[in-house]
Amino acid sequence: MKNGFINKGNYPMETDIRIRKYVENISKGWEHEYNEYRSKWIECPSKGIVLEYPLLVDIELSSICNLRCPMCYTITEDFKKDVAKGLMDYDLFRKIIDEIHEKVPAIRLSLRGEPTLHDKFVDCIKYAKDAGVREISFLTNGSKLTEKYFKEIMFAGADWITISIDGLGEIYEQIRRPLKFLDTLNRVKAIKRIKDANNFVKPVIKIQSIWPAIRNNPEEYYNTFVNYVDLIAYNPLIDYLENDNVDDIIYEKHFSCPQLYQRLVIGSDGYALACSNDEKGLMKVGNANDVSISDIWHGDKINKLREQYKCSNGFKGISICKRCYLPRATENKERCLIHNDNFVVSNYINREQEYGK
Numbered sequence: 001m002k003n004g005f006i007n008k009g010n011y012p013m014e015t016d017i018r019i020r021k022y023v024e025n026i027s028k029g030w031e032h033e034y035n036e037y038r039s040k041w042i043e044c045p046s047k048g049i050v051l052e053y054p055l056l057v058d059i060e061l062s063s064i065c066n067l068r069c070p071m072c073y074t075i076t077e078d079f080k081k082d083v084a085k086g087l088m089d090y091d092l093f094r095k096i097i098d099e100i101h102e103k104v105p106a107i108r109l110s111l112r113g114e115p116t117l118h119d120k121f122v123d124c125i126k127y128a129k130d131a132g133v134r135e136i137s138f139l140t141n142g143s144k145l146t147e148k149y150f151k152e153i154m155f156a157g158a159d160w161i162t163i164s165i166d167g168l169g170e171i172y173e174q175i176r177r178p179l180k181f182l183d184t185l186n187r188v189k190a191i192k193r194i195k196d197a198n199n200f201v202k203p204v205i206k207i208q209s210i211w212p213a214i215r216n217n218p219e220e221y222y223n224t225f226v227n228y229v230d231l232i233a234y235n236p237l238i239d240y241l242e243n244d245n246v247d248d249i250i251y252e253k254h255f256s257c258p259q260l261y262q263r264l265v266i267g268s269d270g271y272a273l274a275c276s277n278d279e280k281g282l283m284k285v286g287n288a289n290d291v292s293i294s295d296i297w298h299g300d301k302i303n304k305l306r307e308q309y310k311c312s313n314g315f316k317g318i319s320i321c322k323r324c325y326l327p328r329a330t331e332n333k334e335r336c337l338i339h340n341d342n343f344v345v346s347n348y349i350n351r352e353q354e355y356g357k
Contacts, residue, residue, distance in 0.1 A: 009325050010208060011346055012233045013222055013338055022231045025201040026160055030105075030134045037105045037134075045258035050306070053103040054297055056263040058276050059096060060111035061088050061118040063268040067141055069166070069175050082280045083112070088268040090120050092289060094127060096266060099293050101131035109138040111265060112279055116144040122152045129157030139164065143179055145187045151194060158203040163188070163229075167213030168221055175213060185224070192228040206231040211345065212353040218336050218343070226339075236347045237354070238325045240279070246322055250349040255327040256309045264297055272296045274305055277324050 012019055027034035040055055064085045107128055109115045115138045128136055137160035165184060166172055172181040191205060207225055211234045214221040222232055265273040270289040273281055286296035308314040315321040325348060334345035347353060
Protein backbone atom coordinates (compact mmCIF):
# COMPACT_ATOMS: atom_id res chain seq x y z
CA MET A 1 0.00 0.00 0.00
CA LYS A 2 1.22 3.48 -0.77
CA ASN A 3 1.38 5.81 2.22
CA GLY A 4 -0.52 8.38 0.19
CA PHE A 5 -3.71 6.35 0.67
CA ILE A 6 -3.48 6.44 4.45
CA ASN A 7 -4.20 10.07 5.34
CA LYS A 8 -6.25 11.13 2.38
CA GLY A 9 -9.04 13.63 1.88
CA ASN A 10 -8.02 16.34 4.33
CA TYR A 11 -5.06 18.58 3.56
CA PRO A 12 -3.37 21.25 5.71
CA MET A 13 -3.02 24.77 4.28
CA GLU A 14 -0.16 25.39 6.67
CA THR A 15 3.46 26.32 7.02
CA ASP A 16 5.90 23.64 8.19
CA ILE A 17 6.49 25.59 11.40
CA ARG A 18 2.81 25.63 12.33
CA ILE A 19 2.39 21.94 11.48
CA ARG A 20 5.29 21.04 13.79
CA LYS A 21 3.76 23.18 16.56
CA TYR A 22 0.39 21.51 16.02
CA VAL A 23 1.96 18.06 16.42
CA GLU A 24 3.82 19.26 19.51
CA ASN A 25 0.57 20.48 21.07
CA ILE A 26 -1.57 17.49 20.15
CA SER A 27 1.02 15.07 21.55
CA LYS A 28 1.65 17.03 24.74
CA GLY A 29 1.68 14.73 27.75
CA TRP A 30 2.08 11.48 25.81
CA GLU A 31 4.80 12.29 23.29
CA HIS A 32 6.46 8.86 23.08
CA GLU A 33 3.15 6.98 22.95
CA TYR A 34 1.81 9.45 20.41
CA ASN A 35 4.76 8.88 18.08
CA GLU A 36 4.28 5.14 18.41
CA TYR A 37 0.54 5.49 17.76
CA ARG A 38 1.09 7.55 14.59
CA SER A 39 3.79 5.18 13.37
CA LYS A 40 1.39 2.24 13.74
CA TRP A 41 -1.27 4.27 11.93
CA ILE A 42 0.93 3.96 8.84
CA GLU A 43 2.67 0.66 9.55
CA CYS A 44 -0.40 -1.48 10.22
CA PRO A 45 -2.20 -0.87 6.90
CA SER A 46 1.08 -0.81 5.00
CA LYS A 47 2.01 -4.27 6.27
CA GLY A 48 -1.48 -5.69 6.83
CA ILE A 49 -1.00 -5.94 10.61
CA VAL A 50 -4.12 -6.53 12.73
CA LEU A 51 -3.37 -5.46 16.29
CA GLU A 52 -5.13 -6.77 19.38
CA TYR A 53 -7.39 -3.70 19.26
CA PRO A 54 -7.88 -0.91 16.72
CA LEU A 55 -5.76 2.20 17.14
CA LEU A 56 -8.87 4.39 17.20
CA VAL A 57 -12.54 3.76 17.87
CA ASP A 58 -15.07 6.15 16.37
CA ILE A 59 -17.97 6.35 18.83
CA GLU A 60 -20.90 8.12 17.23
CA LEU A 61 -22.66 9.88 20.09
CA SER A 62 -25.26 11.39 17.74
CA SER A 63 -26.55 10.56 14.28
CA ILE A 64 -28.74 13.68 14.48
CA CYS A 65 -27.61 16.99 13.01
CA ASN A 66 -29.05 20.46 13.55
CA LEU A 67 -27.94 21.80 10.13
CA ARG A 68 -28.92 21.11 6.52
CA CYS A 69 -25.78 21.67 4.49
CA PRO A 70 -26.30 21.32 0.71
CA MET A 71 -23.35 18.95 0.16
CA CYS A 72 -24.07 16.58 3.07
CA TYR A 73 -25.40 13.03 2.77
CA THR A 74 -27.64 13.55 5.82
CA ILE A 75 -30.06 15.54 3.64
CA THR A 76 -30.52 12.72 1.10
CA GLU A 77 -33.67 10.60 1.05
CA ASP A 78 -31.63 7.38 1.24
CA PHE A 79 -29.95 8.51 4.45
CA LYS A 80 -33.23 9.60 6.00
CA LYS A 81 -34.74 6.23 5.08
CA ASP A 82 -31.83 3.94 6.00
CA VAL A 83 -30.22 5.53 9.07
CA ALA A 84 -31.94 5.63 12.44
CA LYS A 85 -31.62 9.07 13.99
CA GLY A 86 -30.68 8.97 17.63
CA LEU A 87 -28.21 9.41 20.48
CA MET A 88 -25.98 6.67 21.81
CA ASP A 89 -27.11 5.16 25.09
CA TYR A 90 -24.78 6.33 27.85
CA ASP A 91 -24.53 2.84 29.33
CA LEU A 92 -23.34 1.54 25.95
CA PHE A 93 -20.74 4.29 25.79
CA ARG A 94 -19.44 3.34 29.23
CA LYS A 95 -19.42 -0.36 28.26
CA ILE A 96 -17.20 0.45 25.27
CA ILE A 97 -14.82 2.63 27.30
CA ASP A 98 -14.61 0.07 30.11
CA GLU A 99 -13.30 -2.45 27.59
CA ILE A 100 -10.96 -0.33 25.49
CA HIS A 101 -9.56 2.35 27.82
CA GLU A 102 -6.22 0.56 28.33
CA LYS A 103 -6.06 -0.93 24.83
CA VAL A 104 -7.07 1.85 22.41
CA PRO A 105 -5.09 5.10 22.51
CA ALA A 106 -7.65 7.32 20.77
CA ILE A 107 -11.39 7.76 20.40
CA ARG A 108 -13.38 10.08 18.17
CA LEU A 109 -16.83 11.05 19.42
CA SER A 110 -18.40 11.87 16.07
CA LEU A 111 -19.36 10.39 12.74
CA ARG A 112 -22.49 11.44 10.89
CA GLY A 113 -24.32 13.76 13.27
CA GLU A 114 -23.46 16.66 15.58
CA PRO A 115 -21.99 15.11 18.74
CA THR A 116 -22.56 18.11 21.00
CA LEU A 117 -26.32 17.45 20.75
CA HIS A 118 -25.86 14.49 23.11
CA ASP A 119 -27.16 15.46 26.54
CA LYS A 120 -24.21 13.71 28.22
CA PHE A 121 -21.54 14.88 25.82
CA VAL A 122 -19.29 16.42 28.48
CA ASP A 123 -19.87 13.40 30.76
CA CYS A 124 -18.68 11.13 27.95
CA ILE A 125 -15.45 13.10 27.57
CA LYS A 126 -14.81 13.07 31.30
CA TYR A 127 -15.61 9.37 31.67
CA ALA A 128 -13.20 8.41 28.86
CA LYS A 129 -10.44 10.75 30.04
CA ASP A 130 -10.72 9.59 33.66
CA ALA A 131 -10.50 6.00 32.42
CA GLY A 132 -7.19 6.76 30.72
CA VAL A 133 -7.97 7.27 27.03
CA ARG A 134 -5.06 9.33 25.74
CA GLU A 135 -6.66 11.26 22.87
CA ILE A 136 -10.31 12.32 22.69
CA SER A 137 -11.37 14.17 19.56
CA PHE A 138 -14.54 15.15 17.78
CA LEU A 139 -15.78 16.97 14.70
CA THR A 140 -18.38 19.69 15.20
CA ASN A 141 -20.17 22.46 13.34
CA GLY A 142 -19.44 24.68 16.34
CA SER A 143 -23.02 25.70 16.93
CA LYS A 144 -22.95 24.82 20.64
CA LEU A 145 -19.44 26.01 21.45
CA THR A 146 -20.45 28.87 23.70
CA GLU A 147 -17.85 30.10 26.17
CA LYS A 148 -19.51 28.26 29.04
CA TYR A 149 -19.89 25.00 27.13
CA PHE A 150 -16.36 25.13 25.74
CA LYS A 151 -14.95 25.56 29.25
CA GLU A 152 -16.81 22.42 30.32
CA ILE A 153 -15.41 20.53 27.34
CA MET A 154 -11.89 21.81 27.99
CA PHE A 155 -11.85 20.97 31.69
CA ALA A 156 -13.41 17.55 31.00
CA GLY A 157 -10.28 16.71 29.03
CA ALA A 158 -10.97 16.98 25.29
CA ASP A 159 -7.73 16.86 23.33
CA TRP A 160 -8.64 17.84 19.79
CA ILE A 161 -11.62 19.60 18.21
CA THR A 162 -12.14 19.95 14.47
CA ILE A 163 -14.64 22.66 13.53
CA SER A 164 -16.12 22.65 10.04
CA ILE A 165 -16.19 26.25 8.82
CA ASP A 166 -17.02 26.25 5.13
CA GLY A 167 -16.15 29.61 3.63
CA LEU A 168 -16.48 33.19 4.83
CA GLY A 169 -19.44 35.51 5.28
CA GLU A 170 -22.38 34.87 2.97
CA ILE A 171 -20.93 31.68 1.50
CA TYR A 172 -20.59 30.19 4.98
CA GLU A 173 -24.16 31.16 5.78
CA GLN A 174 -25.43 29.63 2.53
CA ILE A 175 -23.75 26.34 3.40
CA ARG A 176 -23.92 26.12 7.19
CA ARG A 177 -27.44 27.42 7.56
CA PRO A 178 -28.89 28.60 9.87
CA LEU A 179 -25.54 29.55 11.48
CA LYS A 180 -24.14 33.07 11.13
CA PHE A 181 -20.50 33.57 10.22
CA LEU A 182 -19.69 36.30 12.73
CA ASP A 183 -21.17 34.20 15.53
CA THR A 184 -18.91 31.30 14.59
CA LEU A 185 -15.85 33.53 14.20
CA ASN A 186 -16.49 35.05 17.62
CA ARG A 187 -16.79 31.56 19.14
CA VAL A 188 -13.41 30.65 17.66
CA LYS A 189 -11.87 33.84 19.06
CA ALA A 190 -13.40 33.16 22.47
CA ILE A 191 -11.98 29.63 22.50
CA LYS A 192 -8.49 31.02 21.92
CA ARG A 193 -9.00 33.59 24.66
CA ILE A 194 -10.20 30.95 27.14
CA LYS A 195 -7.31 28.60 26.39
CA ASP A 196 -4.76 31.37 26.80
CA ALA A 197 -6.31 32.63 30.02
CA ASN A 198 -6.10 29.14 31.52
CA ASN A 199 -2.70 28.30 30.00
CA PHE A 200 -4.15 25.31 28.11
CA VAL A 201 -2.79 24.10 24.77
CA LYS A 202 -5.57 21.50 24.56
CA PRO A 203 -7.97 20.99 23.09
CA VAL A 204 -6.04 21.83 19.95
CA ILE A 205 -8.35 23.51 17.45
CA LYS A 206 -8.34 22.58 13.80
CA ILE A 207 -10.71 24.19 11.33
CA GLN A 208 -11.53 22.90 7.88
CA SER A 209 -13.48 23.98 4.82
CA ILE A 210 -14.59 22.25 1.68
CA TRP A 211 -12.42 23.61 -1.12
CA PRO A 212 -15.15 25.17 -3.33
CA ALA A 213 -16.25 27.37 -0.43
CA ILE A 214 -12.82 29.05 -0.27
CA ARG A 215 -11.53 28.58 -3.81
CA ASN A 216 -11.94 32.29 -4.63
CA ASN A 217 -10.35 33.57 -1.41
CA PRO A 218 -8.15 30.91 0.27
CA GLU A 219 -5.63 33.44 1.59
CA GLU A 220 -8.36 35.60 3.12
CA TYR A 221 -9.84 32.49 4.76
CA TYR A 222 -6.44 31.50 6.12
CA ASN A 223 -5.64 34.99 7.42
CA THR A 224 -9.05 35.32 9.09
CA PHE A 225 -8.40 32.35 11.38
CA VAL A 226 -4.63 31.85 11.62
CA ASN A 227 -4.21 33.77 14.88
CA TYR A 228 -6.94 31.83 16.68
CA VAL A 229 -6.53 28.15 15.74
CA ASP A 230 -3.79 25.52 15.67
CA LEU A 231 -4.32 24.18 12.15
CA ILE A 232 -6.26 25.16 9.02
CA ALA A 233 -7.16 22.56 6.39
CA TYR A 234 -9.39 21.96 3.39
CA ASN A 235 -11.23 19.01 1.91
CA PRO A 236 -11.81 18.55 -1.81
CA LEU A 237 -15.53 18.04 -2.22
CA ILE A 238 -16.52 14.37 -1.93
CA ASP A 239 -19.41 12.85 -3.88
CA TYR A 240 -21.55 12.45 -0.76
CA LEU A 241 -24.73 13.04 -2.76
CA GLU A 242 -23.78 10.23 -5.19
CA ASN A 243 -24.27 12.40 -8.24
CA ASP A 244 -21.18 11.13 -10.05
CA ASN A 245 -21.42 8.37 -12.62
CA VAL A 246 -19.42 5.49 -11.13
CA ASP A 247 -18.17 4.58 -14.62
CA ASP A 248 -16.41 7.97 -14.81
CA ILE A 249 -14.42 7.47 -11.61
CA ILE A 250 -10.67 7.01 -12.01
CA TYR A 251 -9.08 4.87 -9.30
CA GLU A 252 -5.67 4.61 -7.72
CA LYS A 253 -3.69 1.57 -8.78
CA HIS A 254 -3.28 -1.27 -6.26
CA PHE A 255 -5.60 0.30 -3.68
CA SER A 256 -6.20 -1.42 -0.34
CA CYS A 257 -8.28 0.22 2.37
CA PRO A 258 -6.21 1.37 5.38
CA GLN A 259 -9.15 1.73 7.76
CA LEU A 260 -9.55 -2.03 8.18
CA TYR A 261 -6.26 -1.97 10.10
CA GLN A 262 -6.60 1.37 11.88
CA ARG A 263 -10.03 2.04 13.28
CA LEU A 264 -13.44 0.64 14.10
CA VAL A 265 -16.68 2.62 13.99
CA ILE A 266 -19.53 2.18 16.46
CA GLY A 267 -22.73 3.90 15.36
CA SER A 268 -25.12 5.59 17.76
CA ASP A 269 -27.33 2.48 17.69
CA GLY A 270 -24.40 0.26 18.66
CA TYR A 271 -23.83 -1.34 15.27
CA ALA A 272 -20.18 -1.56 14.26
CA LEU A 273 -19.24 -0.39 10.79
CA ALA A 274 -16.11 -1.45 8.95
CA CYS A 275 -15.39 2.05 7.72
CA SER A 276 -15.91 5.66 8.79
CA ASN A 277 -17.03 6.42 5.22
CA ASP A 278 -19.96 3.99 5.42
CA GLU A 279 -22.42 6.76 6.16
CA LYS A 280 -25.48 4.62 5.39
CA GLY A 281 -24.37 1.75 7.61
CA LEU A 282 -24.33 -0.81 4.82
CA MET A 283 -21.29 -2.78 6.04
CA LYS A 284 -22.24 -3.80 9.56
CA VAL A 285 -19.65 -6.08 11.13
CA GLY A 286 -21.13 -6.56 14.59
CA ASN A 287 -23.15 -5.01 17.39
CA ALA A 288 -21.40 -3.49 20.39
CA ASN A 289 -24.55 -3.90 22.48
CA ASP A 290 -24.01 -7.66 22.47
CA VAL A 291 -20.38 -8.30 21.45
CA SER A 292 -17.04 -6.96 22.64
CA ILE A 293 -14.98 -4.56 20.55
CA SER A 294 -12.24 -7.19 20.43
CA ASP A 295 -14.57 -9.85 19.05
CA ILE A 296 -15.85 -7.46 16.38
CA TRP A 297 -12.32 -6.37 15.43
CA HIS A 298 -11.26 -10.02 14.95
CA GLY A 299 -14.62 -11.28 13.71
CA ASP A 300 -15.41 -13.18 10.54
CA LYS A 301 -17.21 -10.27 8.87
CA ILE A 302 -14.38 -7.79 9.05
CA ASN A 303 -11.77 -10.47 8.30
CA LYS A 304 -13.62 -11.37 5.09
CA LEU A 305 -13.37 -7.73 4.02
CA ARG A 306 -9.66 -7.71 4.77
CA GLU A 307 -9.21 -10.82 2.65
CA GLN A 308 -11.20 -9.35 -0.23
CA TYR A 309 -9.05 -6.24 -0.16
CA LYS A 310 -5.92 -8.35 -0.50
CA CYS A 311 -7.09 -9.27 -3.99
CA SER A 312 -6.16 -6.91 -6.80
CA ASN A 313 -8.88 -4.25 -7.01
CA GLY A 314 -10.91 -6.21 -4.48
CA PHE A 315 -12.66 -3.02 -3.39
CA LYS A 316 -14.47 -2.90 -6.74
CA GLY A 317 -16.57 -5.84 -5.64
CA ILE A 318 -18.16 -3.71 -2.89
CA SER A 319 -20.61 -1.10 -4.14
CA ILE A 320 -20.02 1.55 -1.47
CA CYS A 321 -16.25 1.19 -1.78
CA LYS A 322 -16.46 1.91 -5.49
CA ARG A 323 -17.97 5.30 -4.61
CA CYS A 324 -15.62 6.04 -1.70
CA TYR A 325 -13.11 8.87 -2.03
CA LEU A 326 -10.21 6.82 -0.64
CA PRO A 327 -9.57 4.70 -3.77
CA ARG A 328 -10.34 7.62 -6.04
CA ALA A 329 -7.35 9.05 -7.96
CA THR A 330 -6.35 12.66 -7.38
CA GLU A 331 -4.69 15.34 -9.44
CA ASN A 332 -2.71 18.45 -8.49
CA LYS A 333 -3.50 20.86 -11.30
CA GLU A 334 -4.80 23.77 -9.26
CA ARG A 335 -2.55 26.34 -7.57
CA CYS A 336 -3.16 29.29 -5.28
CA LEU A 337 -1.15 31.68 -3.10
CA ILE A 338 -1.31 31.29 0.68
CA HIS A 339 1.10 32.82 3.24
CA ASN A 340 3.32 33.92 0.34
CA ASP A 341 3.71 30.36 -0.88
CA ASN A 342 2.60 28.64 -4.06
CA PHE A 343 0.04 26.22 -2.62
CA VAL A 344 -0.86 23.01 -4.50
CA VAL A 345 -4.51 21.91 -4.33
CA SER A 346 -5.36 18.20 -4.51
CA ASN A 347 -8.66 17.22 -6.08
CA TYR A 348 -10.38 14.04 -7.26
CA ILE A 349 -10.24 13.43 -10.99
CA ASN A 350 -13.61 14.01 -12.71
CA ARG A 351 -15.13 15.46 -9.52
CA GLU A 352 -16.96 18.75 -9.84
CA GLN A 353 -16.02 21.17 -7.06
CA GLU A 354 -19.34 22.92 -6.50
CA TYR A 355 -21.21 22.41 -3.26
CA GLY A 356 -24.64 20.87 -3.73
CA LYS A 357 -23.34 18.84 -6.70
